[in-house]
Amino acid sequence: MDKEELAPHVEEVARVLGEKADKEAIEKEMETYLTLYRVSLETAKRSIVKNFGGDPNALQKGTRKTVETLTGTEQSVDLMVKVLTVNPKSIEVGGASKNIVYGLLGDETGTVPYTVWETDRVQLKEGSTVLIRNAYTKEYNGSPQLNLGNRATVEVTEESLTVVGAPTNSVGSREAKISELGEGMNYVIVSGKVVSLEEKEITASGEKKNILTGVLTDDTGSVEFTVWGQTKLNKDDEVRIIGAYVKSWRGMPKLNLGDRAEVQVLDKGSLGDLTLTKVQTLEEIERAGGAMDTLVRGTLVDVREGSGLIMRCPDCRRVLQKSTCRVHGKVKGVDDLRIKAILDDGTSSLNVIFAKELTEQMIGVTMDEAIKLTTEERNPDLIKEMAEEKLFARSIEVRGMVRSDDYGPMMIAKDVHFVEQDVREEGAKLLTELEGFN
Numbered sequence: 032m033d034k035e036e037l038a039p040h041v042e043e044v045a046r047v048l049g050e051k052a053d054k055e056a057i058e059k060e061m062e063t064y065l066t067l068y069r070v071s072l073e074t075a076k077r078s079i080v081k082n083f084g085g086d087p088n089a090l091q092k093g094t095r096k097t098v099e100t101l102t103g104t105e106q107s108v109d110l111m112v113k114v115l116t117v118n119p120k121s122i123e124v125g126g127a128s129k130n131i132v133y134g135l136l137g138d139e140t141g142t143v144p145y146t147v148w149e150t151d152r153v154q155l156k157e158g159s160t161v162l163i164r165n166a167y168t169k170e171y172n173g174s175p176q177l178n179l180g181n182r183a184t185v186e187v188t189e190e191s192l193t194v195v196g197a198p199t200n201s202v203g204s205r206e207a208k209i210s211e212l213g214e215g216m217n218y219v220i221v222s223g224k225v226v227s228l229e230e231k232e233i234t235a236s237g238e239k240k241n242i243l244t245g246v247l248t249d250d251t252g253s254v255e256f257t258v259w260g261q262t263k264l265n266k267d268d269e270v271r272i273i274g275a276y277v278k279s280w281r282g283m284p285k286l287n288l289g290d291r292a293e294v295q296v297l298d299k300g301s302l303g304d305l306t307l308t309k310v311q312t313l314e315e316i317e318r319a320g321g322a323m324d325t326l327v328r329g330t331l332v333d334v335r336e337g338s339g340l341i342m343r344c345p346d347c348r349r350v351l352q353k354s355t356c357r358v359h360g361k362v363k364g365v366d367d368l369r370i371k372a373i374l375d376d377g378t379s380s381l382n383v384i385f386a387k388e389l390t391e392q393m394i395g396v397t398m399d400e401a402i403k404l405t406t407e408e409r410n411p412d413l414i415k416e417m418a419e420e421k422l423f424a425r426s427i428e429v430r431g432m433v434r435s436d437d438y439g440p441m442m443i444a445k446d447v448h449f450v451e452q453d454v455r456e457e458g459a460k461l462l463t464e465l466e467g468f469n
């Protein structure tokens with residue numbers, strides 16, 4: 032460590048000691064401790080303060096935090112973490128090459144990527160639990176990243192930590208299906224087909240930059256992705272993405288490929304049939320918070336208020352109350368038809384909205400017929416009542432998009448069908464098989 036790097040630490044010790052010692056003496060002591068005694072910077076500082084009769088506890092300390100509470104703006108933070116992965120890398124800094132180490136750390140609350148900038152000062156060993164002091168964080172593509180710079184110290188401890196979200200294989204990532212992606216996941220491996228792809232120009236920190244966005248699909252669902260780095264992708268490619276991370280928007284997970292993400296292009300067809308066939312439980316949906324495209328199955332346990340024939344504002348499509356739009360006042364409404372229902376599968380329940388076409392399909396009445404019937408019967412609730420009668424306690428399989436808001440997750444249905452028929456068929460098939468044994 033050279034004089035320039037030591038300067039802020041000398042300053043700090045001098046601040047604590049006040050009149051007790053001058054900077055020159057402190058600097059000399061510091062060099063002795065670091066080069067002769069080879070102690071850590073933190074120990075050196077504490078010892079020097081003590082030697083000159085000062086209070087070592089007056090030295091600036093980082094705030095102890097858990098991984099989950101990192102914001103990406105910490106200037107000095109302490110963490111007790113397990114070292115999950117250690118990857119050396121050579122980078123170019125100002126035309127010269129520099130060795131750094133990057134990887135993943137974790138505690139009971141989650142995992143965080145890290146970078147060690149001074150590899151001769153700080154060495155981390157995979158699997159060890161360490162107390163890191165005076166690290167700092169920066170936000171990178173919306174997630175905090177931990178940096179161990181020239182002030183950071185590392186102490187190996189004997190404590191054992193159970194890490195949440197720890198990678199399960201040696202590469203340092205974990206393989207996930209698209210339906211399993213959830214907010215805050217780091218270094219995931221996910222395979223799928225690029226079903227759409229688009230180049231977008233964005234402005235980040237005042238600079239124009241081209242990014243790729245698209246949709247990746249597997250047999251459990253679809254997810255939007257953004258490529259922030261240099262990775263090249265093509266539409267219809269079947270790929271294995273290594274080291275991506277997940278951020279959610281309104282509960283809907285989005286996959287991000289940063290500079291460290293790696294893409295392997297697979298042979299066409301190697302992922303097999305990517306038709307969405309895997310049914311998610313509502314508990315899984317609730318845990319994920321959302322999904323771009325998902326399949327669920329359950330029983331309709333309630334047809335909610337606001338179902339049936341409704342009037343919408345012609346300008347903003349908001350539902351009218353007594354011919355009045357919340358924004359546009361009294362307007363001539365446009366007819367619409369929908370069902371708001373609650374689906375339950377035994378693991379949890381979910382609000383589902385069926386728009387006009389699906390409502391027509393489910394209750395077997397077109398919107399024009401619905402308007403005619405409602406007028407004839409002079410009963411504005413007629414369609415809702417019909418829906419209740421037709422749908423209550425029916426089992427359905429429904430595909431759609433799930434988003435979360437203050438009221439929890441909500442599905443916008445894209446496709447629906449009743450499943451009783453299937454159950455009956457399966458029952459008949461089973462019975463035939465059983466009879467075959469007799």
Ligand SMILES: [Zn+2]
Binds near residue numbers: 345
């Ligand atoms: Zn309006």
